[in-house]
Amino acid sequence: MATINSNKAWNAYGKKDPYYGVLTHEEFKDENLNDENLQKFFDTGKKYVNHLFEIIEKHIVKDFKPSNILDFGCGTGRLSIPLAQRGKHVVGMDISPDMLEEGRKNADKFGVNNIEFVVSDDSMSALGEQKFDFINSYIVLQHMNLDRGMQIIKRMLQILEPGGVGALQVAYLNKKPREKRFAAFFRYRVPLVNNILNVMAGAPFNRPLMQMNSYDMNEVMGLMQENGVRSSxxxxxxxxxxxxxxxxxQKPV
Structure with a gap:
């Protein structure tokens, strides 16, 4: 559905409310951030990574110990930091330079020195010829235009090494009532509608639209099969x- 440029929105969130941009809970807005809430924020990342590795080691690879990890849509480092404790090297990619800078500060704060934070584009050109034996992307792909998201999924599948493990999350079904979908249609396409609805909801006038898009799973699974994935x-x-x-x-060897 969406036609707006998601880069503009995420660069705006990088400058204002970067933690809220990652997890949309009130305690993570700039005005509510304190040591306790920041700890809650990073605890959610640690919990996710621990759970993910339990799944991988139970169903995919026993004693999984990746060497080169890609965390696509890394934001402020919520997942990159605990992932860095699981592998030798992590590349955190994000479209927002401000979020990446915040991620670097957080890595320093936690004493983590094996993460490289790099700016993303649609072809992920900053990676060059790098390959990865673990690729993760969580609550990211639904926030971009679908054609761009499909291009990035394809690229991630291509740079996953044979024998490597992928963990990719996508939204596939919009359960909003019809009237909310109608409002979203105009919010995406008509100037000022998003601003007006922000005010009506008590949010700042210029808060950027965090778009949500659902993927066609036939297309997603077709990409996976084309790139060698045999089970998931x-x-x-x-x-x-x-x-x-x-x-x-896991991508077969």
């Missing part, structure tokens, strides 16, 4: 009014 664990989730799936898989 599907973990179903709900994110607000969107249903999503985490696909955890």
């Amino acid at each position: 664990q599907f973990l179903f989730e709900k994110h607000g009014e969107f249903w999503s799936v985490m696909m955890v898989f």
Whole structure:
């Protein structure tokens, strides 16, 4: 559905409310950030990584110890930092230079020195010829235009080494009532509608639109099969009014 440029929105969140941009809970807004809330924020990342590795080691690879990890859409380092404790080297990619700078500060704060934070584009050109034996992307792909998201999924599958493990999450079903979908249609396409609806909801006038898009799973699974994936664990989730799936898989050797 969406036609707006998601880069503009995420660069805006990088400058204002970067933690809220990652997890949309009130305690993570700039005005509410304190040591306790920041610890909560990073605890959620540690919990996610621990759970993910339990799934990988139970269903995909026993005693999984990746060497080169890609965390796509890394934001402020919520997942990159605990991932760095699981592998030798992590590349955290994000479209927002401000979020990446915040990620570097957080890595320093936690004493983590094996993360490289780099700016992303649609072809992920900053990676050069790098390959990875673990690629992770969580609550990221639904926030970009679908054609761009599909291009990035394809690229991640291509740079996953044979024998490597992927964990990619996508939304696939919009369960919003019809009237909310109608409002979203105009919010994406008509100037000032997003601003007006922000004010009506008590949010700042210029808060950027955090778009949510659902993928055609036939297309996603077709890409996976084209790039050598033969099986996957599907973990179903709900994110607000969107249903999503985490696909955890290994690329055959």
